[in-house]
Structure formats: structure tokens, C-alpha cells
Amino acid sequence: MRLRWIALLASAAVLATGGIVTHRIEQHRQRVELARNLTGGNPDRAPELMITYGCAGCHEIPGLAGPRGRIGPPLGTVAERVYIGGVVANTPENLVHWIVDPKALAPRTAMPVTGVSEVQARDIAAYLYTHR
Known part of the structure; x- marks a missing residue:
């Protein structure tokens, strides 16, 4: 009887985990x-x-293998932030603009202009808003 309860509880745990x-x-x-x-x-x-x-040379990026930079902030919580770079509201358009040309929004920022195009920045922004 005890083994039956253990088996039942184990099955319930597996089902619950699958649901999660x-x-x-x-x-x-x-x-x-x-x-x-x-x-x-x-x-x-x-x-x-x-x-x-x-990007990973300066930032820790969720789901990205390789270096885990410590110069810039970790990017795992971009979707939850109020501001981007501490200077503009966190909107999709502002994030894309920041990725393309951060100096246009904050001339004294340490983040460099990397040459990322707007189309590429939209892909990166989508990734950052997706991952936590």
C-alpha cells in the first residue's frame, strides 16, 4: 500500500511538472x-x-553563450525597465533608436555606435523584450 502511494505521488509530481x-x-x-x-x-x-x-563583450545577455560582459548593464530585464540608458522611456521605438545610435539620445553614454542597422536593431529589440 505504501509503494502504491509513493507511485501515485510520483506520478502526480510528473504530471504537475509537465503542466508547469x-x-x-x-x-x-x-x-x-x-x-x-x-x-x-x-x-x-x-x-x-x-x-x-x-554586444556580449559589454553586456550579460540571457540565452547567449559566450562572454558575459560587465561594462554595461545586464540585458535580462530590459522589458521590465522604465528607462533605456537612464535617459529615454522604454518603448520599442526608443530601444531600436538606442541600439542604432545611443549617442544621439545620450551624447556622453559609454555605449558605442556599433553599426547595427535599424532592421537588425528591431531583431535585437525583439529578442531583449522576449527574454528575462
Whole structure:
């Protein structure tokens, strides 16, 4: 009888975990869809862009393998921030503008102009709004 209860509890735990995983997958899917709609970008293209343009050299970026820079702030909570770079409201258009030309918004910022195009910045913005 005791083994039966243990087996039942183990089965319930597996089912509960599966439900949690399914829920998290659905939440992520919804975040991706919202980020695509807000930015007009494709977050799937962003990891390669962020490696190419050296973003991870200065920032810690969720889901991105490689260096974990400490010069700039970690980018895992961009979607939750009120301001971008401490100077402009966190909107999709402002984030894209910041990624393309941060000096236009804050001339004394340490963030360099990297050569990222607006289309590429939309992909990066979508990625940052998707990941936490």
C-alpha cells in the first residue's frame, strides 16, 4: 500500500511538472509574439547579430553563450525597465533608436555606435523584450 502511494505521488509530481513546463512554453510563445508585434523584428536572428556586433563583450545577455560582459548593464530585464540608458522611456521605438545610435539620445553614454542597422536593431529589440 505504501509503494502504491509513493507511485501515485510520483506520478502526480510528473504530471504537475509537465503542466508547469507547458505553461512556461506558452508564456514564452506569447512573449515572442508580442515582441515581434511591438518591434517588427525577429528575435531568432538576434543572437548571431549580438555576437557579430560584440554586444556580449559589454553586456550579460540571457540565452547567449559566450562572454558575459560587465561594462554595461545586464540585458535580462530590459522589458521590465522604465528607462533605456537612464535617459529615454522604454518603448520599442526608443530601444531600436538606442541600439542604432545611443549617442544621439545620450551624447556622453559609454555605449558605442556599433553599426547595427535599424532592421537588425528591431531583431535585437525583439529578442531583449522576449527574454528575462
